Amino acid sequence: MAVARPVDPLELETPSALGRWAAAAAEFCRQRPLGAIGAGAILFLFVVAALAPVISADDPLAVHFDAMLARPSALHWLGTDAFGRDVLARLIYGSRTALLVGFGSAIVGAALGTILGVGSAYFGGRVDLYLQRLMDVFLSFPLIVLALALVAILGNSVPNVIAAITVPMVPRCALVIRASALSIREMPYVDAARAAGFGHARIILRHMLPNVMAPFLIMLTAFLGQAILLEASLSFLGLGVQEPTAAWGLMLRGAAVDFAEAAPWMAIFPGLAISFAVFAFNLFGDSLRDALDPKLRTQ
Amino acid sequence: MSRYLLMRFLLMFPTLLGVAVVIFVLIRVIPGDVVELRLAGDRGAVSEQVLNQERARFGLDKPVWQQFATWMWGLLRFDFGTSMWTGAPIGQEIKLRFALSFQVAVMATIVAVLLAIPLGVIAALKQDTWVDYTVRIFSIAGLACPSFWLGIVFILTLLVVFKWLPPMVYTPLWVNPWQNLQQLIWPALAVGYRYSAVATRMTRSAMLEVLREDYIRTARAKGLWQSLILSRHALKNAMLPVLTVIAVEFAFLIGGLVVTEQVFNLNGIGLLFVQAVAHRDYTLIQALTMLVAGFFIVVNFLMDIAYAWLDPRIRYR
Numbered sequence: 001m002a003v004a005r006p007v008d009p010l011e012l013e014t015p016s017a018l019g020r021w022a023a024a025a026a027e028f029c030r031q032r033p034l035g036a037i038g039a040g041a042i043l044f045l046f047v048v049a050a051l052a053p054v055i056s057a058d059d060p061l062a063v064h065f066d067a068m069l070a071r072p073s074a075l076h077w078l079g080t081d082a083f084g085r086d087v088l089a090r091l092i093y094g095s096r097t098a099l100l101v102g103f104g105s106a107i108v109g110a111a112l113g114t115i116l117g118v119g120s121a122y123f124g125g126r127v128d129l130y131l132q133r134l135m136d137v138f139l140s141f142p143l144i145v146l147a148l149a150l151v152a153i154l155g156n157s158v159p160n161v162i163a164a165i166t167v168p169m170v171p172r173c174a175l176v177i178r179a180s181a182l183s184i185r186e187m188p189y190v191d192a193a194r195a196a197g198f199g200h201a202r203i204i205l206r207h208m209l210p211n212v213m214a215p216f217l218i219m220l221t222a223f224l225g226q227a228i229l230l231e232a233s234l235s236f237l238g239l240g241v242q243e244p245t246a247a248w249g250l251m252l253r254g255a256a257v258d259f260a261e262a263a264p265w266m267a268i269f270p271g272l273a274i275s276f277a278v279f280a281f282n283l284f285g286d287s288l289r290d291a292l293d294p295k296l297r298t299q
Numbered sequence: 300m301s302r303y304l305l306m307r308f309l310l311m312f313p314t315l316l317g318v319a320v321v322i323f324v325l326i327r328v329i330p331g332d333v334v335e336l337r338l339a340g341d342r343g344a345v346s347e348q349v350l351n352q353e354r355a356r357f358g359l360d361k362p363v364w365q366q367f368a369t370w371m372w373g374l375l376r377f378d379f380g381t382s383m384w385t386g387a388p389i390g391q392e393i394k395l396r397f398a399l400s401f402q403v404a405v406m407a408t409i410v411a412v413l414l415a416i417p418l419g420v421i422a423a424l425k426q427d428t429w430v431d432y433t434v435r436i437f438s439i440a441g442l443a444c445p446s447f448w449l450g451i452v453f454i455l456t457l458l459v460v461f462k463w464l465p466p467m468v469y470t471p472l473w474v475n476p477w478q479n480l481q482q483l484i485w486p487a488l489a490v491g492y493r494y495s496a497v498a499t500r501m502t503r504s505a506m507l508e509v510l511r512e513d514y515i516r517t518a519r520a521k522g523l524w525q526s527l528i529l530s531r532h533a534l535k536n537a538m539l540p541v542l543t544v545i546a547v548e549f550a551f552l553i554g555g556l557v558v559t560e561q562v563f564n565l566n567g568i569g570l571l572f573v574q575a576v577a578h579r580d581y582t583l584i585q586a587l588t589m590l591v592a593g594f595f596i597v598v599n600f601l602m603d604i605a606y607a608w609l610d611p612r613i614r615y616r
Contacts, residue, residue: 034432133310137317140592140599142554148576149322152329225443232445233558237573252448257562260455267455271448279443286439 028291035287041280049095058086060093060246069263079265082255087265091273093246098277100158101231101241105165106223112166113173114216118208120174121181122200132178135171147230151239161240165230173219180215184208214292221285225278232274248274307603311596315589318596319374322588323367326581332359333383333579357383359581370585384580392571392583393590397553399469400560400567402479403486404552408545410491411498416541418495419502420534426507434499441496450489450562457485467564486563490556494548501544505537512536539609543602550598554591 029036048055058076064084072079078087120131138146150164184190185208193203234240235249243250251270260267334353338345354360358369373380379389422434457463465485470478509515510533518528557569568587575583 034435133313133317136310136314137321140314140318140595141321141588142551142591142595145554145557145572145588145591148557148573149325149329152576153325229443229445233447236445236447236558237561249445252451257451260451261458264455264459267448267451271445271452274445274448275440275443277443279440282439282442286435 028287032287032291035284035291038280038283038285038287041276042284045095045099045277045280048092049099052092052096056086056089056092058089060085060089061244062086062089069259069266071263072265078269079263081251081263081266082259087251087269090246090251091248091269094248094251094270094273095277097158097241097245097247098228098231098274101162101165102224102228102277102281104159104162105169105227105231106220108162109166109169109223109227110173110216110220113170113219114177114209114212116170117174117177117179118181118204118212121178121185122204122208124185128178131174135174138168138171139175141168147234148237148239151234156239156242158241158245161231161234164234165227169223169227173216173223176215176219177212180212181208184211187211218285218289218292221281221288225281225285228274228278228281303607304604307600311600314596315593318592319371319585319589320367322585323370326576326579326584327363329576329579331579333357333581334359336579337384357581370582374589379586380582382580382583384575384578384583389583389586393568393586395471396567396571397590398471399483399565400553400556400569402472403483403490403556403559403565403567404549406483406487407491407494407552408549410487411494411548412545414491414495415498415502415545419499419541420506420529422499422503423506423510424529431503434503438496438499441492441499444493445558446489446493447558447562449492450486450559453485453489454562465563469566482563483565486556486559486565489562490552490559494552497544497548498541502537502541505540506533509533509537539606542605546598546602547595550595553594554587 029039062085064070064080064086066084067076067080068084069082070076070080070084076086076088078091080086081090116131116135120128146168147164150167151160154160154163190203190207193207198206231240231247232249232252235247236253238253241247241250248270252267256263256266256270332354334350334357338350338353351360358366361369370380379393381388382392385392418434418438422431425431454464457465466478466482469482472479515528515532518532554568554572556565556567557573559565560567560569561573568591572584572587574580575587
C-alpha cells in the first residue's frame, strides 16, 4: 500500500508575491503618511550613498591646507574641517558607512535573534531555560560596554564594528521573537505539521519562521536607527570606524569639539546627518510597527 | 505568588554569575595586560623577569580558574580588591564617580518624567490631531539625536549666545549645590531628552490602550469629570509600563553615559570604564561591570515585584 506523501498546507496557496507586496506598500503609504515620509527619506539616503561620487563636488579625503577650517562658501558649501577636507563631501560619503554598518548589524542581529528566539520557543524545556539565562546575561551587560570590550579584542575595522554592534542586539531581538513564537507553537497548524510527521527543521523553517516575520521586520527597522546611533557613539569615542574613512560619528570627534566655537559647521552638520538618518528609520519603523502589530512594544 | 518571588529572586544569581564569567573571560581575551602596559607601555626596556614578578604580585600567574575563584570569594565578602593600575582600593576609585553618574541619572530621570507624562497623556487624548503628530515628531526626534551631539550643541549655544561656559571642574552636591547644578544640568538635559522620548512614547501607547477600556467608558457615562477620569482611572492604570521603561532606562544610565561624560568632561562611571579598558585594569573592569550589571538586574527584579504587586490580574505559576 502506498503511503500518501503528507501535504504541506503552505504549498497549496500560490498568490503572486510581488503583487501582494506592491498593494501592501501602496496601502501603507496611504494610511500612514508619516511612515511614507520616513520611507522617502531612507530612499533619499540610499540615492545619496549610491551616487556619492556623482553628487559630491570634492574628494572626501582630499586635504586642502590652504583652506583649513574654512567657513561655508560657494566652493565648500558646508565649510571644511581642521585638515581642510570638505565637510559636505565627507557627509555624503559618510552615508555609505552609516548605511553599511546600520544594515549590516541590524540584519545580522535581527536574524540571529530570530533564530535563537524561535528555537528557544519551539524546543522549550531545558533548551529554552538555558538560552533564556544566557540572553539575560547579555541583556544585563551595558550595551556600550560590550561594544567597547569587543572592539578592544577584535580591533576596529568596519566588519568588527558591525560585529560589536550586533552582539548586544541579538538578545533584545530574541526576547521579542520568542514571545510571539511561543503563541505560534500552540497553533493547530503546527500540531498538524508535527502530526503529519515533518521534522523539526521543516516545521521551524516553513511554519514558524514565516509567522514571526512581523516582529522580525519591526525589530529590524528599530535596530537600523539604533545601530547608526551606536556606530556614531563608538566612532566618536575613537572605538569605531577609523580615520580617514568618512563617518559621521568620527567627524564629531576631536577637532570638531575643540574648534566648536571657531568652526561650528564641523560640529553641527554631522550631528544633523545622524539625526536625519535615525529619524527617518524610526519614523518608518514606527509606522511599520503600527501597521503590522500595534500591540508589540519596542523602544 | 511568594513562590514566584522566591524563584525570581534566586534567578538573579545565575545571571550575575554569568555576567561575571563573561566579563572575566572577555577582558583576558583583549590583547595586552596591565603589567605590560604599565611598566613597558612607553617601550622602555623592562626585563621579562620584572614583568613576571609584577604579574605574580597580582596573582596573574595562577591558573585562570584559581584567579576566578579568588575574585568570587572576594565578591562574596564585598571585597573588590585594589585597582591594578593605580593601586588604590576599588571602592575608593568608584565612590565619587558613582555619586556623579548617579546624580546625572537621577536628574535626567526628573527631566524625562516632567516632559514625558504630560506630553504622552496629551498626545493620547488628542490622538491623530496635530498635537499628537507634534508630540510624536518631538519624541522620535529625541530618539534620533545622539545625546553627545546635543551636548556639544548645548555647550556651543551657551558659549556663542550667552558667552558663558558651565564649570569644568566637578563640585559634589554637598559641597556647593549651586556650582554642582550649573555643571550637571546640561548633561542631564541632553540625556533626559532622549530618555523622555522613550517614556513619552510608552505613556502615549499605554494611555491609548487604557482609554479604550470599558471602565473608562463607564466612568464617562457616569458623568465623571474628565480630569478625574484621567487621574484616578486612566493614568493610574497606564503607569505600570511607563514605570518599567523609566526604571530600565535609569538602570541603563548608570553605566551608559560613556559618551556624554566624554563631551562634558565628567569623570563618571562611563569614563572610568573607558580608561579601565584602555589600561586593562582587570580588577576595576570586573568591579565596574558587576556594579552596572548588578544594578540593572536588581532594578529589573524590583520592577517584576512591582508588577506582581500592583497588577492583581498577573498571576504567576
